[in-house]
Amino acid sequence: MLRDITLGQYYQTDSVIHRLDPRVKLTATICYIISLFIVDNVIGYIIAGLFLAMIIKLSRVPVKFMIRGMKAILFLLIIAVIFNLFLTPGEVLFSFWKLQITKEGIRLAGFMAIRLVFLIMGSSVMTLTTTPNNLTDGMEKLLGPLKRIRVPVHEISMMMSIALRFIPILLEETDKIMKAQIARGADFESGNLIKKAKSLVPLLVPLFISAFRRANDLAMAMEARCYRGGEHRTKMKPLIYQKRDRLAYGALAGYLVLCVILGKILL
Amino acid sequence: MSSLILDHVNYIYEAGTAMEFAALKDINLVINKGEFIGLIGHTGSGKSTLVQHLNGLLAPSSGNIFFDGADIHDSDFDKKRLRSKVGLVFQYPEHQLFEIDVFSDVCFGPKNLGLDRKEVELRAYAALKQVGLSDEYFYQSPFDLSGGQKRRVAIAGVLAMKPEILVLDEPTAGLDPKGRDEILDQIAKLREETGITVILVSHSMEDVAKYVSRIIVMNRGQIMFDDVPREVFSHYKELESVGLAAPQVTYIMQALKKSGLDVDTDITTIREAKTEILRALKKEPS
Numbered sequence: 370m371l372r373d374i375t376l377g378q379y380y381q382t383d384s385v386i387h388r389l390d391p392r393v394k395l396t397a398t399i400c401y402i403i404s405l406f407i408v409d410n411v412i413g414y415i416i417a418g419l420f421l422a423m424i425i426k427l428s429r430v431p432v433k434f435m436i437r438g439m440k441a442i443l444f445l446l447i448i449a450v451i452f453n454l455f456l457t458p459g460e461v462l463f464s465f466w467k468l469q470i471t472k473e474g475i476r477l478a479g480f481m482a483i484r485l486v487f488l489i490m491g492s493s494v495m496t497l498t499t500t501p502n503n504l505t506d507g508m509e510k511l512l513g514p515l516k517r518i519r520v521p522v523h524e525i526s527m528m529m530s531i532a533l534r535f536i537p538i539l540l541e542e543t544d545k546i547m548k549a550q551i552a553r554g555a556d557f558e559s560g561n562l563i564k565k566a567k568s569l570v571p572l573l574v575p576l577f578i579s580a581f582r583r584a585n586d587l588a589m590a591m592e593a594r595c596y597r598g599g600e601h602r603t604k605m606k607p608l609i610y611q612k613r614d615r616l617a618y619g620a621l622a623g624y625l626v627l628c629v630i631l632g633k634i635l636l
Numbered sequence: 637m638s639s640l641i642l643d644h645v646n647y648i649y650e651a652g653t654a655m656e657f658a659a660l661k662d663i664n665l666v667i668n669k670g671e672f673i674g675l676i677g678h679t680g681s682g683k684s685t686l687v688q689h690l691n692g693l694l695a696p697s698s699g700n701i702f703f704d705g706a707d708i709h710d711s712d713f714d715k716k717r718l719r720s721k722v723g724l725v726f727q728y729p730e731h732q733l734f735e736i737d738v739f740s741d742v743c744f745g746p747k748n749l750g751l752d753r754k755e756v757e758l759r760a761y762a763a764l765k766q767v768g769l770s771d772e773y774f775y776q777s778p779f780d781l782s783g784g785q786k787r788r789v790a791i792a793g794v795l796a797m798k799p800e801i802l803v804l805d806e807p808t809a810g811l812d813p814k815g816r817d818e819i820l821d822q823i824a825k826l827r828e829e830t831g832i833t834v835i836l837v838s839h840s841m842e843d844v845a846k847y848v849s850r851i852i853v854m855n856r857g858q859i860m861f862d863d864v865p866r867e868v869f870s871h872y873k874e875l876e877s878v879g880l881a882a883p884q885v886t887y888i889m890q891a892l893k894k895s896g897l898d899v900d901t902d903i904t905t906i907r908e909a910k911t912e913i914l915r916a917l918k919k920e921p922s
Contacts, residue, residue, distance in 0.1 A: 545726065546731065548688065548726070549724075549732040551719065552794070553748060554720060554745050554748030555744075571744065578779070
């Protein structure tokens with residue numbers, strides 16, 4: 370029941386996208402998200418869609434997994450669409466009661482929906498094809514220059530990788546504790562809001578305790594291996610750009626140019 | 637009386653994905669009242685999945701489960717009642733403790749059954765006594781207890797619901813030998829006193845051999861053996877091939893037999909072995 374969250378879950382397979390340097394994927398994801406907000410016409414979105422479809426195809430991750438991640442934002446999506454649909458002023462197409470649908474509203478709502486869907490899918494591709502460790506390594510390297518202005522880049526990325534690493538573990542733990550309490554007659558579903566919130570206590574207390582216990586164990590294990598932050602720490606697999614990474618940057622640049630020209634300037 | 641019947645039960649994890657995995661394959665079982673059963677299997681053999689079917693936490697992908705003759709997945713079947721009748725103690729049950737003191741934690745189960753306060757407290761008290769916890773711990777935080785004590789509290793939490801079938805998933809995992817024997821002895825004693833059905837899940841034959849009257853061996857989601865201990869142990873070669881082992885006593889008896897001592901190899905406990913070896917030695921004209 371709790372396994373439906375794709376964000377932050379790696380899909381194991383071998384593909385060009387999987388093998389790309391995480392820095393490329395991070396940069397590409399950010400650029401892709403920006404591109405979604407630059408373009409504001411149909412051709413732009415067609416290009417963005419085709420680009421995404423190509424990446425998904427190359428990544429060899431079943432589309433089903435991307436769609437599963439979508440469920441989480443379904444609610445947000447519906448709200449965004451409804452607000453844009455009804456609250457955009459402009460040329461009125463239909464109206465009933467106090468609500469009116471305008472031509473601009475339909476256009477905006479449609480674009481908003483496409484943007485959100487592409488945005489989530491685009492970032493899902495990144496998390497599905499990159500292991501959390503790789504991802505934070507990439508981030509650390511990309512943000513490296515910020516160390517000069519005393520931003521604790523290494524610590525931040527270490528925290529992120531630990532957090533990501535623990536998501537599936539804690540989900541599993543939640544599932545287990547939930548089952549154990551259901552076996553003791555707990556009821557997580559029925560009742561009003563207050564009763565429901567109260568019924569979460571037997572779940573949350575053990576979960577927090579287990580999170581702290583795990584944190585403690587991990588800290589101990591890190592200390593036992595003489596971990597002391599990023600200073601002078603070397604990597605077993607340092608990130609080095611390969612030919613395919615440079616190619617990917619080229620493709621990304623091409624896509625961005627295309628987006629700006631066709632999606633913004635031309636029409 | 638209370639019995640559980642599993643009829644052609646299959647269970648598939650993550651059906652329809654690349655990770656699809658059949659955890660249970662065509663399981664047929666009859667669990668009668670008052671039995672003391674050992675459910676043995678290697679890690680990943682499906683034993684934990686199986687026990688979660690017994691109280692309806694997991695629903696089989698196909699097949700049926702009957703409790704007292706009623707299908708537990710019928711829409712009008714009262715699952716809550718089932719869960720009070722089939723008590724399931726999970727692995728590392730001490731991780732589910734949450735209340736401020738031991739006594740309130742044990743009260744959680746019976747309270748969920750909607751009993752009145754007096755009955756709840758009586759049951760909690762009786763359950764804590766059944767697991768052999770002395771009064772001085774009742775009002776301590778469960779988190780201040782030792783590992784073995786925590787586990788007793790957690791088991792009491794399930795016992796307080798007065799189950800007719802008690803399922804314990806690896807109740808001795810992570811305990812030292814003394815703690816392990818204490819818990820198992822306590823469970824055996826409890827069964828003698830109350831006559832409840834007990835299903836003991838374990839990966840170690842050694843642990844259960846001494847207590848149970850029936851052993852179910854699982855391998856890769858299927859039932860490999862389902863018989864009395866001596867019959868199961870006589871297949872010790874096959875057990876080894878699936879990563880399990882018969883108790884050491886079996887090996888000793890087999891080795892003695894091979895080296896010429898005329899002993900009965902169908903021995904399951906150390907005490908029996910002692911008598912048998914003495915008998916054989918006396919008979920031996922040396």
